[in-house]
Amino acid sequence: xxTLEQCQQWDAADILAPLKNQFELPQExxxxxxxxxxxxxxxxxxxxxxxxxxxxxxxxxxSWNKAGWWDLPVRLGNKIxxxxxxxxxxxxxxxxxxxxxxxxxxxxxxxxxxxxxxxxVIIAERDSFPTDLYMIEGFMAMIxxxxxxxxxxxxxxxxxxxxxxxxxxxLSHVNYRTGYLHDMAAVNQLAHKHGALVIWDLCHSxxxxxIDLNGSDSDFxxxxxxxxxxxxxxAPAMLWAHSQYQTAxxxxxxGWWGHAKPFDMAVNYTPAGNVRRFLCGTQPIVSMNLxxxxxxxxxxxxxxxxxxxxxxxxxxxxxxxxxxxxxxxxTLITPREHHHRGSHVSIRHPxxxxxxxxxxxxxxxxxxxxxxxxxxxxxxxYLSSVDIWQAVQHLKEVLQTQQWAQPQFQTRxxxx
Ligand SMILES: Cc1ncc(COP(=O)(O)O)c(C=O)c1O
Numbered sequence: 001x002x003t004l005e006q007c008q009q010w011d012a013a014d015i016l017a018p019l020k021n022q023f024e025l026p027q028e029x030x031x032x033x034x035x036x037x038x039x040x041x042x043x044x045x046x047x048x049x050x051x052x053x054x055x056x057x058x059x060x061x062x063s064w065n066k067a068g069w070w071d072l073p074v075r076l077g078n079k080i081x082x083x084x085x086x087x088x089x090x091x092x093x094x095x096x097x098x099x100x101x102x103x104x105x106x107x108x109x110x111x112x113x114x115x116x117x118x119x120x121v122i123i124a125e126r127d128s129f130p131t132d133l134y135m136i137e138g139f140m141a142m143i144x145x146x147x148x149x150x151x152x153x154x155x156x157x158x159x160x161x162x163x164x165x166x167x168x169x170x171l172s173h174v175n176y177r178t179g180y181l182h183d184m185a186a187v188n189q190l191a192h193k194h195g196a197l198v199i200w201d202l203c204h205s206x207x208x209x210x211i212d213l214n215g216s217d218s219d220f221x222x223x224x225x226x227x228x229x230x231x232x233x234x235a236p237a238m239l240w241a242h243s244q245y246q247t248a249x250x251x252x253x254x255g256w257w258g259h260a261k262p263f264d265m266a267v268n269y270t271p272a273g274n275v276r277r278f279l280c281g282t283q284p285i286v287s288m289n290l291x292x293x294x295x296x297x298x299x300x301x302x303x304x305x306x307x308x309x310x311x312x313x314x315x316x317x318x319x320x321x322x323x324x325x326x327x328x329x330x331t332l333i334t335p336r337e338h339h340h341r342g343s344h345v346s347i348r349h350p351x352x353x354x355x356x357x358x359x360x361x362x363x364x365x366x367x368x369x370x371x372x373x374x375x376x377x378x379x380x381x382y383l384s385s386v387d388i389w390q391a392v393q394h395l396k397e398v399l400q401t402q403q404w405a406q407p408q409f410q411t412r413x414x415x416x
Contacts, residue, residue, distance in 0.1 A: 001323065002316070002319060002320060002323060002389075004386070004389050006385075007316070007384075007385035007386045007388070007389040008385075008386060010312070010316075010385040011384045011385050011386055014309065014384065014385075015305070016301060016305060016306070016309050016380060016381070017384060019297060019300065019301065019381050019382065020381070020382040020383075020384070021042075022041055022042055022043070022297050023039045023040065023041055023042065023230070023297075023381070023382045024039070024040050024041075024042050024045075025039050025040075025382060026363075028363045029363045029364075029365060030363060030364045030365070030383075030387045030390055030391045030394075031365050031379070031382070031383070032364065032365055032366040032376040032377050032378065032383075032391060033365050033366055033367050033377050034227065034228060034230070034377045034378075034379030034381075034382070034383075035204055035208070035227050035228060035343065035344045035375070035377030035378075035379070036227060036367055036375075036377065037226055037227065037233055038207075038226060038227055038228060038229060038230030038231065038232075038294060038379070039230055039379070039382055040230070040232070041230055041293040041294050041296075041297060043293040043296070044232060044290050044293045044294075047289055047290055047292070047293050048286065048289070048290060051067075051285070051286050051289045052286065055067040055069075056286075069285050072093070072283065072285065072288050072289070073092040073093050073094045073236075073257075073276070073279055073283060073288070074089065074091075074092055074275065074276065076093040076288065076291055076292060076295070077089075077090075077091030077092040077093050077238060077239075077240075077275070078091065079292065079295045079296075079299065080093065080206070080225070080229070080238050080295060081240075082299065083206065083207060083211065083295070083298055083303060084202070084206060084211040084212070084213050084221070084240065085211055085212030085213045085214050085215050085216070086213050086214060086240050087214065087243070089274055089275055090213075090214075090240055090241065090242070090243055090246070090275055091238055091239065091240045091275065092238070092239050092275050092276065092278055092279060093225065093236050093237070093238050093239075093288060093291060094236055094237070094238075094239060094257075094278065094279050094280070094283060095236060095237060095239075095280060095283075096236070096237050097131070097201065097203055097222050097223060097224050097237040098131045098132075098134075098135050099237075099253070099280075100222040100237050100238075100239040100278070101131075101132060101135045101136075101170070101199065101201070101222050102135050102138075102139055102253065103239065103251040103252075103253055103278055103280075104199050104220040104221075104222060104239060104241065104251070104278075105122075105135070105136065105139050105168065105170065105199060106139065106249075106251050106252050106253075107220070107241070107245065107248070107249040107251045108167070108168045108197040108199060108219065108220060108245075109122075109139075109143070109147075109167055109168060110248075110249035110250075110251075111197065111245060111248050111249050112167045112168065112197065114248075114249070115195075118165065119164075119165055119166060119167035119195070119196070120145075120146055120147050120148055120165060120167065121147070121148050121149075121150055121163070121165045121166045121167060122136055122140070122147055122148070122149050122150070122166075122167055122168050122169075122170065123149075123150050123151075123152065123158070123161060123162065123166055123168070123169045123170070123196075124136060124149065124150075124151055124152075124169070124170045124171070125151065125152055125153075125155065125171060125172070125175070126151040126152065126153050127153075127175060127177060127178070128170070128171075128172055128201070129172060129176045129201065129203065132170055132172070132201055133149075133151075136149055136170060137149065147167070155175075155180055155182060158187065158190065159190055162190055162191060162194050162196060163194060164194050164195060166191070166194055166195075166196040167196060167197070168196060168197050168198070168199060169187070169191050169196055169197070169198045169199070170198075170199045170201065171187065171198065171199070171200060171201065172200075172201040172203065172204060172205075173200050173201065173202050173204070173205035173209075173211070173342075174203075174204035174205040174208065174209065174342030174343070174344075175204070175342070176203065176204050176369070177333075177346060177369050177373055177375070178333045178334055178335070178346055179204075179333075179334040179335070179341055179342040179343070179344045179345065179346055180334075180335055180340055180341075180342070181205070181209060181335070181339070181340050181341055181342045182340075183339065183340075184200065184211070184212075184213075184216040184218065185212075185215075185216035185217065188216055188217045188218055188219070189217070192217065197219040197220070198218060198219050198220070199219065199220045199221070199222065200213075200218060200220070200221040200222070200223075201221075201222055201223060202221050202222065202223030202224075202238075203223045203224040203227060204227065204228075204342055204343075204344070205223070205342055206223045206224070206225075206227075206228060206229060206238070207227070207228030207229040207230075207294075207298060208227075208228040208306075208310065208342055208343035208379075209303070209307055209310070209342055209343060210303040210304060210307050211303070213240055213242075214242070218240075218242060219241075219242050219245060220239075220240065220241050220242070220245065221238075221239070221240040222237060222238065222239050222240070223237060223238050224237050224238075225237060225238060225291045225294070228343065228379060229291065229294045229295060229298070230293070230294030230297070230381075231287075231290060231291035231294050231295075232287060232290040232291070232294075234284075234287060235287050235288065235290060235291050236283060236284060236287065236288055236291070239275075239278050241275060241278065246274055246275050246277070247271070247273055247274070247277065250269075250271045250277065251277065251278060253280045254269045254271065254280075255279070255280035255281040256281065257276070257279035257280055257281055257282065257283070258271055258272055258276060258277040258278065258279045258280060259271065259272065260272045260273060297381060298381075306380045306381065307380075309380035310343045310378055310379075310380040311338050311341070312385075313378045313380060313383060313385065313388055314334070314341060314343065314344075314345050314378050316385055316388050316389075317345045317376060317378060317388050317391075317392065318332060318334070318336065318345055320388060320389065320392040321345075321347065321392055321395070324392050324393070324395075324396045325392065325395055325396050325399055328349070328399040329349055329350065330347045330348070330349050330374075330399075331347060331348040331349070332345070332346075332347055333346045333347065333348055333373065334346050334347075343377065343378050343379070343380070344375055344376060344377040344378060345375075345376045345378065346369075346373050346374065346375045346376070347373070347374050347376075348371075348372045348373055348374070349372060349374060350372055351372075351404050351405075352368055352372040352373055352374045353368045353372075353412065353416060354404035354405065354409040354410060355374055355395070355398055355399070355404045356368040356374055356416075357404070357408075357409035358398045358403045358404040358406070358409050359391075359394055359395065359398060361408075361409070362394045362397075362398070364390075364391045364394045364395070367416060368416040369416070370416075376391070
């Protein structure tokens with residue numbers, strides 16, 4: 001039986017607890033949606049003002065050189081690299097995850113075609129975040145070269161479907177809905193045994209679980225900075241390519257930022273001889289600058305410490321839901337095994353949407369994903385055991401009193 005006192009004791013012994021002070025979160029809010037939009041680092045407002053007033057307002061166009069705007073995609077990429085087992089100059093921050101998927105998919109397919117042209121299968125999960133499937137579909141339709149998309153329904157069936165016809169496998173490291181965590185090294189090994197390449201979507205794992213892209217022999221990775229990395233709404237995404245693939249193919253979104261000598265203003269495209277060739281055009285500099293505020297907080301600790309706390313909090317959340325809310329038709333869909341769990345907990349309930357709305361009205365902010373999924377993000381940088389205790393008490397009250405049935409919680413809003 002877990003008690004509030006026990007949660008207080010855990011918090012008193014939590015060495016990561018002071019990091020919460022570096023975020024600005026409303027007092028009355030328990031924020032369980034850092035897996036969708038990370039919280040605001042306190043330094044972000046100061047940084048935004050410096051970029052807008054000094055760099056833009058005063059230094060004007062000089063800031064491309066003076067403030068290092070031009071190099072920002074690689075400079076930020078190198079900082080993020082420290083969280084994902086990447087070497088310097090292997091990661092860029094640019095564009096969106098969707099666009100970056102297009103670029104690395106085109107590269108991976110191109111690399112495979114250079115070797116031989118018989119591999120015509122792309123594998124993904126039916127339960128992928130839909131944009132990944134949409135981008136694969138769009139790419140296949142555009143090149144129109146007889147590629148087939150095979151979707152798996154269970155992560156465990158991957159070994160049954162990968163063959164020597166597989167060109168590329170696109171997987172979310174952590175599933176956005178269930179929180180299932182793939183064994184990155186094992187999947188890479190399986191794929192490489194059959195000559196396939198893997199693209200990892202890190203949106204729900206970057207900043208949430210330890211990642212070692214080089215150590216696990218990965219090929220390509222893409223992911224958001226606005227979730228666990230706390231980069232700000234709509235902040236540009238990251239893209240990583242193994243050093244052997246950086247210049248192996250010329251990705252087709254060949255904009256001037258990816259040119260070897262952009263200011264030569266040459267008529268023809270010559271790709272940069274490094275990871276910069278994955279850039280396309282001018283980046284949202286204000287937004288991009290803010291990403292550094294979030295990453296700098298991570299660099300004060302390490303991913304192993306964060307993982308330990310994340311697993312403690314997700315274990316606690318699961319145990320408390322079972323202890324406090326049994327008999328209310330809740331079904332856990334997040335794996336219980338640590339090695340298959342990311343940093344969020346998802347539970348199904350037939351009135352999941354309404355329950356999430358009632359919780360939000362109480363200041364417990366999670367989100368809802370079809371079908372019936374209440375998704376509760378557990379961000380170890382700014383959540384405590386007592387936060388989890390209180391969140392579950394609110395959930396219990398919402399269920400016991402059927403508060404979710406009130407009319408104001410029935411209307412579907414645009415963003416769920
Ligand atoms: C797993 C996954 N991939 C891709 C995306 C979408 O990324 P973007 O909107 O930056 O293209 C999301 C957004 O939530 C996601 O969860």
